[in-house]
Amino acid sequence: MRTIRHATLLAALCLSPAAIAAPxxxxxxxxxxxxxxxxxxxxxxxxxxxxxxxxxLLRTPLRIEGEYRRPDGDTLVRVVNAPxxxxxxxxxxxxxxxxxxxxxxxxxxxxxxxxxxLQASFGALLAGDRAALERHYRVAADGTRAQWTLTLTxxxxxxxxxxxxxxxxxxxxxxxxxxTTAVARGRKPAEVQxxxxxxxxxxxxxxxxxxxxxxxxxxxxxx
Numbered sequence: 001m002r003t004i005r006h007a008t009l010l011a012a013l014c015l016s017p018a019a020i021a022a023p024x025x026x027x028x029x030x031x032x033x034x035x036x037x038x039x040x041x042x043x044x045x046x047x048x049x050x051x052x053x054x055x056x057l058l059r060t061p062l063r064i065e066g067e068y069r070r071p072d073g074d075t076l077v078r079v080v081n082a083p084x085x086x087x088x089x090x091x092x093x094x095x096x097x098x099x100x101x102x103x104x105x106x107x108x109x110x111x112x113x114x115x116x117x118l119q120a121s122f123g124a125l126l127a128g129d130r131a132a133l134e135r136h137y138r139v140a141a142d143g144t145r146a147q148w149t150l151t152l153t154x155x156x157x158x159x160x161x162x163x164x165x166x167x168x169x170x171x172x173x174x175x176x177x178x179x180t181t182a183v184a185r186g187r188k189p190a191e192v193q194x195x196x197x198x199x200x201x202x203x204x205x206x207x208x209x210x211x212x213x214x215x216x217x218x219x220x221x222x223x
Contacts, residue, residue: 030148040128176200177217
């Protein structure tokens, strides 16, 4: 699941709480170029998140809360506050995972080529560079500018062996949720990790039911 976690980290850092003004034509189709223009963000950025991980090994989904940060153009940070404390930092071709009371674990991204590909491709996402993004993914958009999805399907062999798809869901210029689906293994269903961001993360406060969290990710309001 480490590749899935870092895929979500990199994608989530496209979000800025103070986003560009909403587009004037919310009913217009959400084309890939338009969505990428909304997601492009200069550093620094930060946003809270609620992450829900499903697994055949867990009786109930694991809920994780924290914050994503991009302090500068070369640094990506994921801070977990609950149910444990952990900070993951990607910088200068190296990943570091730190927990309170333990020595940080570091490893070069060259040891995990799929993570190096993720870093490069999501750098392109942050820059709104569709051509660079399409070196690693097939890119497709659906919906309208009021409520859209951007689906990234890996074409890089190392990443495609672990990640089936990354679906970004948003409204206007706000990225609200990321669904990362792992490649299915054998007869087990594919594991899906959902990360709610911005307004969706605020809406998820106090929500523990997995179907309700999935509905929030997909843009369905709480009843």
